[in-house]
Amino acid sequence: MMWSAIKAFIVKELKLTFRSKASIFWIIAWPAIWLLMTAYVFVPPAAGQPMTLKVGVVNYDVGSTSPFNGTTFIQILNESEYRGVKLFQVKVYENETLMLEDIRRGRLDGGFTIPEGFGENIIFGQARLKVYVGARSLQSAQIAESILRGFIQGLNNGISMRKVNETLRYIEIYSEKYMPKNLTIPVAGNRSWLDFMRDWMIGLASPINASFRDVKPKAFVERSSILGWQTFGAIGMSLLYSGLIIGSTMAVREKEAGTLRRILASPATSTDMLVGKTLSGLITLGIMSAIIVILGVYPCGAKIIWSPMNPAHWLAIILLVLVSIMVIGIGMILSLIARTAESASNLSVVLGLMLAFIAGIWFPKSWLPTWMRFLADIFPATWAIDGIRSALVYGATAAELMPTFLKVLAAAIISYLIGVFAYKKTLRKYVIA
Amino acid sequence: MAADVCLMVRDVSKRFGDRVAVDGVSFKVHGGEIYGLLGPNGAGKTTLLSMIAGILEPDSGEISIDGLNALNPRTRRRVGYCPQDPIVYDNLTGLENMMFYAGLHGLSGGHVKRRCRELLDQMGLGEYAGRRVKTYSGGMKKRLSFAITLIGDPEILLLDEPTTGMDPRIRRSVWESILRLKEEGKTIILATHYMEEADELSDRVAIMDLGKIVAEGSPEGLKNRYGPKAVIDVELSKPAIEPEAMIEKIKPYASGDGVMYGDGKLRVHVDDPDIVSPRIVSELVRMGVGLKTLKITTPTLEDVFLRLTGRRLIGDDVERH
Numbered sequence: 001m002m003w004s005a006i007k008a009f010i011v012k013e014l015k016l017t018f019r020s021k022a023s024i025f026w027i028i029a030w031p032a033i034w035l036l037m038t039a040y041v042f043v044p045p046a047a048g049q050p051m052t053l054k055v056g057v058v059n060y061d062v063g064s065t066s067p068f069n070g071t072t073f074i075q076i077l078n079e080s081e082y083r084g085v086k087l088f089q090v091k092v093y094e095n096e097t098l099m100l101e102d103i104r105r106g107r108l109d110g111g112f113t114i115p116e117g118f119g120e121n122i123i124f125g126q127a128r129l130k131v132y133v134g135a136r137s138l139q140s141a142q143i144a145e146s147i148l149r150g151f152i153q154g155l156n157n158g159i160s161m162r163k164v165n166e167t168l169r170y171i172e173i174y175s176e177k178y179m180p181k182n183l184t185i186p187v188a189g190n191r192s193w194l195d196f197m198r199d200w201m202i203g204l205a206s207p208i209n210a211s212f213r214d215v216k217p218k219a220f221v222e223r224s225s226i227l228g229w230q231t232f233g234a235i236g237m238s239l240l241y242s243g244l245i246i247g248s249t250m251a252v253r254e255k256e257a258g259t260l261r262r263i264l265a266s267p268a269t270s271t272d273m274l275v276g277k278t279l280s281g282l283i284t285l286g287i288m289s290a291i292i293v294i295l296g297v298y299p300c301g302a303k304i305i306w307s308p309m310n311p312a313h314w315l316a317i318i319l320l321v322l323v324s325i326m327v328i329g330i331g332m333i334l335s336l337i338a339r340t341a342e343s344a345s346n347l348s349v350v351l352g353l354m355l356a357f358i359a360g361i362w363f364p365k366s367w368l369p370t371w372m373r374f375l376a377d378i379f380p381a382t383w384a385i386d387g388i389r390s391a392l393v394y395g396a397t398a399a400e401l402m403p404t405f406l407k408v409l410a411a412a413i414i415s416y417l418i419g420v421f422a423y424k425k426t427l428r429k430y431v432i433a
Numbered sequence: 434m435a436a437d438v439c440l441m442v443r444d445v446s447k448r449f450g451d452r453v454a455v456d457g458v459s460f461k462v463h464g465g466e467i468y469g470l471l472g473p474n475g476a477g478k479t480t481l482l483s484m485i486a487g488i489l490e491p492d493s494g495e496i497s498i499d500g501l502n503a504l505n506p507r508t509r510r511r512v513g514y515c516p517q518d519p520i521v522y523d524n525l526t527g528l529e530n531m532m533f534y535a536g537l538h539g540l541s542g543g544h545v546k547r548r549c550r551e552l553l554d555q556m557g558l559g560e561y562a563g564r565r566v567k568t569y570s571g572g573m574k575k576r577l578s579f580a581i582t583l584i585g586d587p588e589i590l591l592l593d594e595p596t597t598g599m600d601p602r603i604r605r606s607v608w609e610s611i612l613r614l615k616e617e618g619k620t621i622i623l624a625t626h627y628m629e630e631a632d633e634l635s636d637r638v639a640i641m642d643l644g645k646i647v648a649e650g651s652p653e654g655l656k657n658r659y660g661p662k663a664v665i666d667v668e669l670s671k672p673a674i675e676p677e678a679m680i681e682k683i684k685p686y687a688s689g690d691g692v693m694y695g696d697g698k699l700r701v702h703v704d705d706p707d708i709v710s711p712r713i714v715s716e717l718v719r720m721g722v723g724l725k726t727l728k729i730t731t732p733t734l735e736d737v738f739l740r741l742t743g744r745r746l747i748g749d750d751v752e753r754h
Contacts, residue, residue, distance in 0.1 A: 002537075004535075004536045004537075004539050004541040005536055005537045005539065007536055008535070008536020009533075009536075012522065012525065012533045015529065016522065016525065019524045020524065257522065258516065258518050259520050259521075259522065261486075261488050261514075261516055262516055262534075262581075264487070264488045265487060265488050265512070265591075266534065266538060266585075267506055267510045267537065267538055267539055268536075268537040431483075431488055431489060
């Protein structure tokens with residue numbers, strides 16, 4: 001191999017790449033657009049805060065004199081908050097037909113119909129309440145139903161407890177007349193009769209007193225971590241189509257420019273061209289990845305951990321190089337079927353974007369249908385990007401990363417070797433043509 | 434030639450599918466010589482040059498440069514190949530194109546840029562060195578392509594149709610450059626379909642047709658051996674109405690079948706011009722064809738090609754007469 005020739009290819013390719021508007025678009029603009037859209041549209045700065053539902057209420061319990069009635073219910077709806085955010089934006093309707101019309105049109109997330117006698121029934125028995133679950137968008141339907149169910153459950157518990165306490169107060173007052181004062185219950189650990197009744201009735205109202213606490217990994221709840229995940233998604237997506245383009249057009253661009261014959265007539269060998277173009281491709285992909293990381297961290301607010309003293313972080317960088325080599329190799333294999341630079345580029349973009357979307361690189365695997373997750377499980381680029389995420393977003397150690405590293409290394413070697421075979425075959429075909 | 438043989442082509446053949454591009458070609462080129470490969474498009478010149486340049490491997494036969502196989506990468510350092518089209522990178526500047534090919538020739542260091550600028554100056558491109566090639570004219574690109582060929586200071590230059598598409602003034606300046614390179618001791622293989630170019634520049638010429646060399650020798654030798662004694666060129670005052678009938682009437686006065694007509698010009702191969710020319714004039718007058726000029730000239734390589742192949746070269750195409 002001749003270093004001066006390899007260097008000449010690197011310099012030439014970098015100049016041609018960064019002077020091409022189309023290349024700049026695909027390398028910088030396209031991933032930037034996706035990343036900014038993710039940061040400010042799909043995961044906006046308000047993401048993670050509780051949602052406020054738009055609900056309608058029809059109150060037929062207007063004349064009630066009960067201490068808890070339809071008006072009280074509406075007041076509770078208006079005052080309910082979660083983490084300082086109002087749970088409901090309430091709109092009162094005169095009749096159910098108008099409210100249902102608005103739910104059907106997607107103007108409301110849900111609605112309540114409070115029947116006449118609601119207040120009296122709550123005090124003396126069981127009150128009926130009609131709850132309608134709507135959907136302003138596909139994503140909000142499930143959330144709306146959960147919030148409405150949770151609210152009613154909470155309200156039920158609250159009212160039950162108040163009724164229990166009220167009942168116990170009466171029992172305490174009147175039991176003195178009919179029950180011995182020191183009566184204890186042996187099966188309940190000889191507790192006093194009154195204590196036993198209190199616990200028994202609270203248990204009837206709410207058998208399980210569950211307390212919920214957020215102990216989810218920060219990665220899934222913090223916007224910055226979500227954006228860190230997506231930043232490497234953008235890198236993975238761009239690596240896929242750009243790497244495929246670099247590999248698939250390696251020989252055909254020179255053939256179409258007419259320069260291939262002149263290159264082959266020079267003392268430089270086809271191996272010099274392969275090495276030079278691969279290295280320039282890796283530099284291009286490296287620059288592209290660095291730009292995406294900067295965009296992810298600064299304007300978007302992604303959390304990416306980096307410490308030069310952490311071997312896992314260097315392993316992540318090597319993973320990035322390996323996945324680039326692998327994708328360039330796959331691109332060279334594509335050159336066997338693409339006859340022109342344009343068709344090679346188009347094929348690479350389509351295949352790259354498709355793989356990014358269906359193989360768990362841009363969208364999380366959990367979003368994909370089960371059969372599609374299989375592809376994500378066997379695609380080495382997904383292993384690599386997930387490995388990089390685990391190190392640079394979630395803080396995985398080098399030891400944790402090592403199995404992924406070895407698998408990606410093997411995949412990169414195999415893909416590139418097959419790619420070299422395809423490249424040599426393509427060159428022979430072009431020289432004869 | 435007294436100099437040693439520096440290029441030897443022996444019984445070389447190349448076929449692409451059913452088509453035979455080069456068919457058992459053999460020749461030798463001596464050091465410091467300009468060797469012309471003359472023939473129409475499709476004669477096999479570019480394929481032959483590609484094999485000499487080491488781009489293509491012959492199906493059979495042998496090509497050696499100073500005793501080394503042409504496919505050996507070491508021989509490529511000694512060869513400069515200038516392809517037919519001005520193939521350069523449009524989005525690089527002239528200087529960047531030169532620097533790229535300098536790298537491919539193993540040249541590095543500070544002197545390379547100087548050498549590139551010198552070559553660009555020689556080709557009259559010095560002041561455009563920093564401009565992107567996409568702003569160059571076709572002629573400028575061709576000159577840049579020619580300058581690139583010289584970047585590695587090769588001993589042997591393979592020039593494939595170096596002046597195709599150039600206007601006469603630039604073509605003449607490229608010819609001067611080629612002759613200057615010969616004076617510097619370069620060996621030049623010049624593939625061309627321009628008879629005049631081969632005649633003017635070549636020490637020896639191989640006439641190629643359908644993949645074979647049909648004749649080889651110095652231009653003068655070929656003309657003496659295969660050409661007519663003289664040629665009568667007649668320019669008609671207006672194009673002939675029935676050219677085929679006119680050719681048939683003139684044929685008895687011609688040497689062999691040497692009568693050609695095109696673009697209002699009649700060309701007749703003759704052995705005794707003094708006797709034949711008045712008769713040709715009379716015949717034309719009798720046919721009602723007006724004459725503008727009549728010239729008696731010496732034969733060219735085009736006349737040799739006609740005699741050898743029965744066909745005539747016009748521009749890029751071959752025409753039967």
